[in-house]
Amino acid sequence: MAGPLFSTAELKFNKELAGLLRNQGFEVFLPQEHEQRKDLPAAIFASDLKGLDWADAVVACLDGADPDSGTCWELGYAYARKKLSIVYRTDFRLFEGTDPINLMMSESADHVIIMPMAEIADLVAEIARLLKEKRLLKEKSKTAAKGVLE
Template sequence: MSKKKMIYLAGPLFSRAELEYNLKLKDMLLNNSFSVFLPQEEAEDSAMGRESQNQEYIFMKCAEGVNASDLVVAVLDGVDVDSGTAWEIGYAYAKGKPVIGLRTDFRELADGIVNLMVEMSIVSLARDEEELLKMLEKFR
């Protein structure tokens, strides 16, 4: 039996809705035989975690999470991509890690779906969770 691929799940984590959506995605990925690094849990990157941990700790745990991952799934919803998520995408790209974007938001920029630098850093873009799972098949 082959080792489960590790996914770093990047995305905004500042509202209750974002936190709950991240957990939903994590569960979906776990149920489809992937391991998942979720910053809001693994790096304690949440409002409470930021009170008890210093920012360097959170930063280092997230960087280590990307380093240890086989690929990154990045939630790209919103008017603009979350700045932390954009950094994680760029870092993963620099490390040669494939990044799959997930954008369920129907809004588009005048010149593309997301920021040009983000769009050029991802290997594919899923428009919903079902499409994401299909894209992940080739990474098993």
């Protein structure tokens, strides 16, 4: 999971979202569980990078007047590594004009979820649906490849 983790509200939201995804059977790397603010910047960066490399997908929060810069970097890294990326926005504010998400984020993401003021459970249901869909496609692809080899 990628997103801001600088306030009590953000930390609580992240924890609840991760917990609900875990309850659906997904493994989740949540940076706030692996790093502490007292850690050296290099250690925090290394921990996040390890989590990104481990993950099959990146689920990123783009709420706020401007998306968190670290989250944007993580999405760019995921894009470069050809990892599935799902971005979501529960914030009802729009960016300049009428675009709900910065075009660099929306165009590089595999899926964009816009759910203003959504309940966390509803957001998790949509994220889980997309992840399960991708997992099924991956499994079908492996089965098809296996069938060709046999």
